[in-house]
Every structure is written in C-alpha cells, then in structure tokens.
Amino acid sequence: MALDQHGRLERILIGVVLLQFLALVTIPLCAIPLHVSRNYDEGWNAYFAQIAMHGGVLYPPIDAMVANNYPPLSFYLVGAVGKMVGDNVVAGRLLSVLSLIVVSINVGRLSRWLGAGRSLAVLASALFLLGVYTLIPGYMATDDPQFLAHAFVTWGALIFLKANAERLWKSMLLSALLIVVGGLIKHNVISLPLTLCTWALFYDRRRLGVFLAASFVVGVAACIMVYMSWGMAMVRDVLFNPRLVWLGRALLTMEYVLRFLLPYLIMTIVGWVLLGRRDKASFVVLYLASSMLNGFWMLAGAGVNLNMLCDAVIALTLGVVLFVQALSDDGWPVRMLHGHAKTVACLLVVLPWMAASLFVYISRPGTHNVDALVHAHQWEELSRTLSLSKGEVACETLAVCYWAHKPMEIDFFNYGQKLYARSAYADAPAGFLVKVTQKSYAYVVIEKSSLSDPRLPLVLMRALFENYKPVEIVADEEVLLVPRT
Incomplete structure (x- = not known):
C-alpha cells in the first residue's frame, strides 16, 4: 500500500507501459526514412501533398482515374514539411508520430479535467498509446492525417471544457477554430465535437449556445474559403465519393475489436455507476457511445480501417480513469478490498492492454515492419x-x-x-x-x-x-x- 499511497505504483506502471510501447514501435520508427510503403494510403497522401504544393488540381473530375476524398488541409501541411525534408511520405510519417504524441498529452490533460492526479493522468496517456497500437498497429509512423486531425480536435475540446465564464467567447471561438481545422484535415473526427454539444446540452447550455454561435461564425468563414478555393468539386468528392457499403463488414470488424475493448467497456460503465453518474463521468460515457456508433457505421464502408476507432480508444482511456477514481473513493468496493482497491484498479486497467498488444505483435507479424528493413x-x-x-x-x-x-x-x-x-x-x-x-x-x-x-x-x-x-x-x-x- 505504501507504493499506492505515494503514487509510486502509478510511476512504475507508467514506466512499464511506455517501455513496452517503445519496444513494439521501435522498428516502425526506425523505418521512417526508408522507401518502403507501409500501406496503400502513404503514396496517395504524398501525391496529393505534391499537387497542393505545385498548384495542381486537388479535386480531379469525376471521370478521372484518380480521386481525392479527403479535405485539403493535411496536404498543405504535409507538403510544407515535405519541402523541408525532401520527401512527402517521410514528412507525413513524422507529422503522424508528433501528432500521436500530442493526442496522448491531450488525453492526459482530459484526465486531469476529470479529476485525476498527475501520475494517473500520465498513466492514462501511456495507456492510450498502447491502446492505439493494439487496435491500429499499421498506423504507427505512417503517412496518414488521422492523428494530426485528432491533435487539433482534442486541443479544441480541452479549451471548450476548461473555458471560464470571463473568457467564454474567446475560448469558444478558439475551440471552434481548432475543431474546424481538424475537420479540414480529416472529416471523420466528428465524435468528440458531437459529444461536447450533447454533454453541454444537459449540463451547461450557456456554454453550448456560445459554442454554437462561435462555430457558426467559424464554419461560415471556412465554407466561404473552401468554396472560393476548390468549389463544389471538394464537397462532391469528400462527402459524396462513391464507396461500396456493407453492414456485415462493420459487424465482423466490431466482433474482432470487442475482444480487446470489452474489459475497458465494462470498467468505464462500472466507474460511471460507482461515481454516481456525475457530469464529468457522463461526458466520458457519451463520448464512448458516440465514438462506437460513429466508428460502426463508418466501418461499413469499403476501404475504411480501424483508425476510425481512435476516438473510442480515447474514450475508453478516460473510462479507466473513472474506474480508478471510483475504486479510490471510500465506497463499498474499497472497504471490501481492505484498502487495496486502487492497486487492484491500476493493475486491472494496465494488464489487458499489455496482454492485447503483445498478442497483436505476435499474431500480426506484418505490422512489425521488419520487412521494411530486410x-x-x-x-x-x-x-x-x-x-x-x-x-x-x-x-x-x-x-x-x-x-x-x-x-x-x-x-x-x-x-x-x-x-x-x-x-x-x-x-x-x-x-x-x-x-x-x-x-x-x-x-x-x-x-x-x-x-x-x-x-x-x-x-x-x-x-x-x-x-x-x-x-x-x-x-x-x-x-x-x-x-x-
């Protein structure tokens, strides 16, 4: 118990989790400069970054043999970095790694907003990284704007949640701007903005009203800019790009991921119930529901990958924070476990991700990227x-x-x-x-x-x-x- 009472248990677990994560991603990190494609999208993103930098047609005609179904902003960001490093694929990989680190930091800051101590917040950040590896190992150090978009949206969410009454308008304008930027990088990052609005509808309607007004101003300005720059071609290609949809695909995919997520789904609900369904705890549950539902219907589309569930990993990481907090309170679980409740909670939230990530590493050798070196x-x-x-x-x-x-x-x-x-x-x-x-x-x-x-x-x-x-x-x-x- 001395370890637990002084926070040393969390620090030990932080070290263990981070060491395991680094061991799992060492080869992908070393392969960043190599001319070996990690997935289909890397070259696709690199080409459109090249087009953006050279003033080409970013949204080709409908009968062309190429198509662009992504918003434009990531191509300019990757292209700008690509000019500095000389390779758009490498630039996209570097931005992806940096963005993942930013998102993990924001997960820790969201944990602090939930009331977590510093050690538990850092542990949450580390667990998020391990959770991302478990579900989407192929996106480690890969040229894809998914994490870049989440970096902006989670930053905007933090400003939304932490804004005080005196600076509400300024904070909401900045929050809306960051979220819109995230959407202009990748348009599937809708779960967190929807959750913010739904949660505020129940718990802080003034905040919601100001945010919606700020979002309207920022959104109209963004729409005007987009239309003037790319016209209806962008709207057509991003929102109405032809894609086969099969519900069975989503069902099979969710069946696969639930074997990893189920322990954390249970922990999130247990934490929410034991904490008396407080407002902040309810935010996590709403976020989890939104991310799982959005992820499910998106996964029905051909070519959609498990990166759609990045929001779910964030929500479940926040859910385990609730779980640890609930078992740290002076309630019946604590008394039943004779003072060892927090120790048990910390081990319960760490061990499943560690075991699952090792299972993925062993069972999916293609994600190691060893072939990139060989x-x-x-x-x-x-x-x-x-x-x-x-x-x-x-x-x-x-x-x-x-x-x-x-x-x-x-x-x-x-x-x-x-x-x-x-x-x-x-x-x-x-x-x-x-x-x-x-x-x-x-x-x-x-x-x-x-x-x-x-x-x-x-x-x-x-x-x-x-x-x-x-x-x-x-x-x-x-x-x-x-x-x-």
Missing part, C-alpha cells in the same frame, strides 16, 4: 527501375511510383469504387481498360494480394493480364508486369 533495397531497386523507364507507369502501391518520380496515373481503390458504383464507365476514353489494351504503360505494378482480392473489377484485371505478364515479385509484396509481346 527488403528495403528491393523497394529501392523497383523504384529505380520505374524511374528509368521512358513511358507511363501505373502503380497500385502509389508510393513506388512517387519515389520513382512518376506521375499518379491511376488510384486503384477509388477508381475501382467508381466503377463498382457505376459512377464512371469502365471503358471511358481515358480509362484503364483502354490504357492496358493499347499497352500504354511501360510497367504496371500491382500488390501481390490483388492476385486474389483485387481493388479493380475483374473485367479490368482480366484485361490487364491478357496484355501484361508478371516478370518479378518484389519483396514478396509487389508484382511487376510488362507488356506481352
């Missing part, structure tokens, strides 16, 4: 081969063509979604079918997984292999094809 020279050689070609080149893994300094000819995923949704005709004059039939590409590079689960319709894949033949499998991931003679 096969880096093969990826470099593939990009060099493409860069030396004189004709057009099409890459499914867009980062390969980006590093080869070739233009983005086709976005396999979004083009495939257009065709599946029948919003663009498969054999349009500039379409992929015509290109491969005429053997316009000097090389085509597809992912090995596309041999069994292609992003493009089968009619296009058949046409591709009728006119192109595979000559090499690179790093056991990329298939290089050349025209048949």
Whole structure:
C-alpha cells in the first residue's frame, strides 16, 4: 500500500507501459526514412501533398482515374514539411508520430479535467498509446492525417471544457477554430465535437449556445474559403465519393475489436455507476457511445480501417480513469478490498492492454515492419527501375511510383469504387481498360494480394493480364508486369 499511497505504483506502471510501447514501435520508427510503403494510403497522401504544393488540381473530375476524398488541409501541411525534408511520405510519417504524441498529452490533460492526479493522468496517456497500437498497429509512423486531425480536435475540446465564464467567447471561438481545422484535415473526427454539444446540452447550455454561435461564425468563414478555393468539386468528392457499403463488414470488424475493448467497456460503465453518474463521468460515457456508433457505421464502408476507432480508444482511456477514481473513493468496493482497491484498479486497467498488444505483435507479424528493413533495397531497386523507364507507369502501391518520380496515373481503390458504383464507365476514353489494351504503360505494378482480392473489377484485371505478364515479385509484396509481346 505504501507504493499506492505515494503514487509510486502509478510511476512504475507508467514506466512499464511506455517501455513496452517503445519496444513494439521501435522498428516502425526506425523505418521512417526508408522507401518502403507501409500501406496503400502513404503514396496517395504524398501525391496529393505534391499537387497542393505545385498548384495542381486537388479535386480531379469525376471521370478521372484518380480521386481525392479527403479535405485539403493535411496536404498543405504535409507538403510544407515535405519541402523541408525532401520527401512527402517521410514528412507525413513524422507529422503522424508528433501528432500521436500530442493526442496522448491531450488525453492526459482530459484526465486531469476529470479529476485525476498527475501520475494517473500520465498513466492514462501511456495507456492510450498502447491502446492505439493494439487496435491500429499499421498506423504507427505512417503517412496518414488521422492523428494530426485528432491533435487539433482534442486541443479544441480541452479549451471548450476548461473555458471560464470571463473568457467564454474567446475560448469558444478558439475551440471552434481548432475543431474546424481538424475537420479540414480529416472529416471523420466528428465524435468528440458531437459529444461536447450533447454533454453541454444537459449540463451547461450557456456554454453550448456560445459554442454554437462561435462555430457558426467559424464554419461560415471556412465554407466561404473552401468554396472560393476548390468549389463544389471538394464537397462532391469528400462527402459524396462513391464507396461500396456493407453492414456485415462493420459487424465482423466490431466482433474482432470487442475482444480487446470489452474489459475497458465494462470498467468505464462500472466507474460511471460507482461515481454516481456525475457530469464529468457522463461526458466520458457519451463520448464512448458516440465514438462506437460513429466508428460502426463508418466501418461499413469499403476501404475504411480501424483508425476510425481512435476516438473510442480515447474514450475508453478516460473510462479507466473513472474506474480508478471510483475504486479510490471510500465506497463499498474499497472497504471490501481492505484498502487495496486502487492497486487492484491500476493493475486491472494496465494488464489487458499489455496482454492485447503483445498478442497483436505476435499474431500480426506484418505490422512489425521488419520487412521494411530486410527488403528495403528491393523497394529501392523497383523504384529505380520505374524511374528509368521512358513511358507511363501505373502503380497500385502509389508510393513506388512517387519515389520513382512518376506521375499518379491511376488510384486503384477509388477508381475501382467508381466503377463498382457505376459512377464512371469502365471503358471511358481515358480509362484503364483502354490504357492496358493499347499497352500504354511501360510497367504496371500491382500488390501481390490483388492476385486474389483485387481493388479493380475483374473485367479490368482480366484485361490487364491478357496484355501484361508478371516478370518479378518484389519483396514478396509487389508484382511487376510488362507488356506481352
């Protein structure tokens, strides 16, 4: 108990959790400068950052073979950093890591708002990092704006929650501005703003009224700026981008994640009930409900990944803070555990994430990024081969063509979604079918997984292999094809 009473138990657990997290992400961090693509989106983000920096068309026509379904701001931020480091993929990875650190700090600050002591707040920050690794290990040090958007939105939420009456208008304007910026980086970060409004509706309607007024002012200004810069093309592509939706996909995904989240769901509800459903505790429960519901319906869309549940990880981390606080009060659980309640609570909130993250590390070796270190020279050689070609080149893994300094000819995923949704005709004059039939590409590079689960319709894949033949499998991931003679 001496450890617990003086906060040393929390400090020991903080050290253990952070050491485990660093051990799990060491290889992805070391792979940041390597020209090895971690996922499909890295090259896609890098290309649009390049377009933003060079004044190109950020939102192409509807019948183009490329599409942009993200808001614009991340491309300018990544592109600006990319100019300094010389590589947009590396820039995006660095921003992602820094943003994740900022979000973890904001989680600790939100824990302090809930009433947590300093040690418990730092422990919450560490647990958040471990929780993120457990659910979305493939997003560690990856060029994707998800964490960047959360950094702005969580910062805005903190200002909203901590604003005092004397500076309410200024605070709400700043809060609204940060949240809108987050939305202009990535538009799926809606759970926390919705929670703020719902919670304030029940507990602080004056704060809600001022915030809504401030959001209206900031929102109108943002809409005018967006329309003047990108017109209706951005609205069309971001909000109405063709995408296949299947409810079963969301059900299967949630079945997978619940095995990791269930202990924390239970702890959050137990903490909320034991604390007497206080206003701050209710904020956490509302946030959890909002993030789980939003995550569920978003996951029904093709191509949507578990990064949609980052809000749920934040909410559950705050939920375990409630749990520890509840068992630290002088209630019946404390008396029943004879003074060891807080020790038990701290161990209960740490051990499941530690075990789950180790399970993910062992069971999903592809997320370690060891191949990035082993096969880096093969990826470099593939990009060099493409860069030396004189004709057009099409890459499914867009980062390969980006590093080869070739233009983005086709976005396999979004083009495939257009065709599946029948919003663009498969054999349009500039379409992929015509290109491969005429053997316009000097090389085509597809992912090995596309041999069994292609992003493009089968009619296009058949046409591709009728006119192109595979000559090499690179790093056991990329298939290089050349025209048949």
